[in-house]
Amino acid sequence: MGYFDDIEFEEGSKKKKNLEKEELIEALLSKRERIMPDLDIDSIDDIVNYLLEKNLHTKAISCLNTLLDYFPFSNEIWQRKAIIYDHKGDYNTALECFDKAINLNPNDEESLINKGITLDNSGKFAESIECFDSVLNFAPNNIDALFNKGLILEKCDRFGDAITCFKKIIELDKDHKDSYYEMGYCYDYLDRLVDSLEAYEKHIGIVPFNYNAWYNKGVVQSRMGRYYYAIESYEMALSLNPKFASAWYNKGNAYASIGILTRAIEDYKTALSINRKDVYALYNLASAYEQIGDNKGAIEYFTKAVAIEPGHYESYFGRGNCYYQIEDFNKALRDYDKAVDLFRENPELWYAKADAEYNLGRLEESILSYNTVLALSPDNHQASLDLANTYIDVEEYSKADDLLCALIDKQPSWAEPYYAKAKLFFLQAEVELGIKYIEMAFTINPEERFEFNFERDWERVLQFLISRDN
Numbered sequence: 001m002g003y004f005d006d007i008e009f010e011e012g013s014k015k016k017k018n019l020e021k022e023e024l025i026e027a028l029l030s031k032r033e034r035i036m037p038d039l040d041i042d043s044i045d046d047i048v049n050y051l052l053e054k055n056l057h058t059k060a061i062s063c064l065n066t067l068l069d070y071f072p073f074s075n076e077i078w079q080r081k082a083i084i085y086d087h088k089g090d091y092n093t094a095l096e097c098f099d100k101a102i103n104l105n106p107n108d109e110e111s112l113i114n115k116g117i118t119l120d121n122s123g124k125f126a127e128s129i130e131c132f133d134s135v136l137n138f139a140p141n142n143i144d145a146l147f148n149k150g151l152i153l154e155k156c157d158r159f160g161d162a163i164t165c166f167k168k169i170i171e172l173d174k175d176h177k178d179s180y181y182e183m184g185y186c187y188d189y190l191d192r193l194v195d196s197l198e199a200y201e202k203h204i205g206i207v208p209f210n211y212n213a214w215y216n217k218g219v220v221q222s223r224m225g226r227y228y229y230a231i232e233s234y235e236m237a238l239s240l241n242p243k244f245a246s247a248w249y250n251k252g253n254a255y256a257s258i259g260i261l262t263r264a265i266e267d268y269k270t271a272l273s274i275n276r277k278d279v280y281a282l283y284n285l286a287s288a289y290e291q292i293g294d295n296k297g298a299i300e301y302f303t304k305a306v307a308i309e310p311g312h313y314e315s316y317f318g319r320g321n322c323y324y325q326i327e328d329f330n331k332a333l334r335d336y337d338k339a340v341d342l343f344r345e346n347p348e349l350w351y352a353k354a355d356a357e358y359n360l361g362r363l364e365e366s367i368l369s370y371n372t373v374l375a376l377s378p379d380n381h382q383a384s385l386d387l388a389n390t391y392i393d394v395e396e397y398s399k400a401d402d403l404l405c406a407l408i409d410k411q412p413s414w415a416e417p418y419y420a421k422a423k424l425f426f427l428q429a430e431v432e433l434g435i436k437y438i439e440m441a442f443t444i445n446p447e448e449r450f451e452f453n454f455e456r457d458w459e460r461v462l463q464f465l466i467s468r469d470n
Contacts, residue, residue: 048080057088075105083114091122109135113144120152128152143169143176150182159186177206181213188220196220211240215247218254227254245274249281252288261288279309286318295322313342317349324352329359347377354386363394381411388420392427400424415445 044067051060064081071077082097098115102108116131132149135142150165163186166179173179180203187196200217207213218233234251237244252267268285271278286301302319305312320335336353343349354369370387373380384403391400401424407417418441425434 044077044080048084052084052087057084060084073104075101075108075111078104079108079111079114082111082118086114086118086121091118094118095122107138109139109142109145113142113148116145116148116152120148120155125152125156141172143172147176147179147182150179154182154186159189162186175206177203180206181210181216184213184216184220188216188223193220193224197224209240211237211244211247214240215244215250218247218250222250222254222257227258230254243274245271245278245281248274249278249284252281252284256284256288256291261292264288277308279305279312279315282308283312283315283318286315290318290322290325295326298322311342313339313346313349316342317352320352320356324356324359327359329356332356333360345376347373347380347383350376351380351383354383358386358390363390366390367394381407381414385416385420388417389423392420392424395427397424397428413444415441418444 044064047063048060051057051063061081061084064077064084067077068074068081078097078101082094082101085091085094085097095115095118098111098118101111102115105111112131112135116128116135119125119128119131129149129152132145132152135145136149139145146165146169150162150169153159153162153165163183166183166186169176169179180199184196184199184203187193187199197217197220200213200220203213204210204217214233214237218230218237221227221230221233231251231254234247234254237247238251241247248267248271252264252271255261255264255267265285265288268281268288271281272285275281282301282305286298286305289295289297289301299319299322302315302322305315306319309315316335316339320332320339323329323332323335333353333356336349336356339349340346340353350369350372354366354373357363357366357369367387367390370383370390373383374387377383384407388400388403388407391397391403400420404417404421404424407414408421411417418437422434422437422441425431425437
């Protein structure tokens with residue numbers, strides 16, 4: 001016959017212990033001398049931890065001050081007092097207390113390590129590393145000092161040095177799960193993805209139910225292009241934590257990367273059911289709808305994204321593209337203008353703006369925008385061609401010719417500039433030169449011969465070429 005846990009007894013025992021702690025606290029606060037000899041460091045830790053759990057920092061400090069009245073040279077009590085000030089965020093006072101503790105026992109590893117942690121919390125990373133090094137000078141195998149030093153080195157973007165610390169720990173303790181986890185992060189940052197994956201797998205081998213490790217493993221696999229494996233890792237993370245919004249989001253990204261957009265949409269929506277204000281999930285969901293041709297759905301979610309984050313230029317750009325696809329060029333241009341206002345150094349946004357202006361017949365504005373594209377991205381040959389064609393439309397033939405000649409010099413095997421050059425000659429009644437450039441274009445790309453869009457007297461030229469060939 002089995003036994004059941006006596007929950008009521010456990011709760012009663014806990015209440016009794018808490019009552020005893022309360023009595024000790026009151027005795028300390030009232031400075032009852034008779035209890036002092038009976039207090040060991042474990043009892044003091046129990047009291048301090050109990051008060052910290054209740055966020056009663058002032059009362060905890062008062063208790064320790066009473067103890068210091070009787071034991072002013074206690075390294076342990078000064079250290080506990082420092083830890084409370086650290087919890088409060090009063091790092092300067094905490095460091096003063098740690099210094100007093102260390103002066104009483106200069107080789108106390110625990111005090112030095114905790115001081116290093118407080119220095120870290122206060123943003124004094126170099127001093128924190130020095131503190132951990134002072135421990136390692138006389139205790140080179142102190143795992144806590146090595147690990148905390150590694151964490152600070154990570155924060156300082158010294159990932160190689162951090163890995164050295166974590167490797168040293170693993171030499172001392174091959175099952176040190178946290179070192180494998182941190183190594184995975186460092187290797188990922190250094191783009192050593194195979195090493196990162198191996199580190200996460202070793203961590204998972206020790207702690208198989210860490211959903212963050214499964215998630216990070218999936219991120220690395222995605223970066224390696226192993227999307228199916230990444231999906232499996234994200235699903236493991238989600239089996240351990242179904243409310244892990246980032247895992248749903250990244251699983252959606254993995255599905256999108258292999259073209260399974262319906263599954264991607266499902267996962268983005270699940271992520272949004274957990275965190276409805278996730279702008280990245282809204283944006284990627286909208287982008288997935290755009291890719292499957294559902295511009296209405298895409299516009300809906302791009303609109304939600306900019307409602308939450310008005311500065312998200314990508315969503316204005318995406319929504320503008322959807323309006324462009326349905327040929328609502330006025331709305332497209334409004335969104336492109338907004339995107340450009342938010343990120344003026346992005347040539348892709350200016351290019352979209354130029355195309356929308358062109359389609360609205362606002363050719364002079366379009367020319368300005370195409371020129372901005374080229375100022376930001378001088379090697380954008382397609383933009384140069386579009387600008388040349390726009391110059392042709394506004395009869396600025398000299399500017400068009402300069403652009404086309406430069407394009408032909410840079411891209412002699414690209415047929416399109418020859419076509420545009422032929423058009424330019426025909427519009428200036430230089431038919432023979434126009435025919436010459438059409439022949440050159442046909443030689444480069446014969447498949448384009450009957451896809452060419454002739455204007456004005458171009459049909460006559462086509463008939464001329466056909467009759468001559470026959």
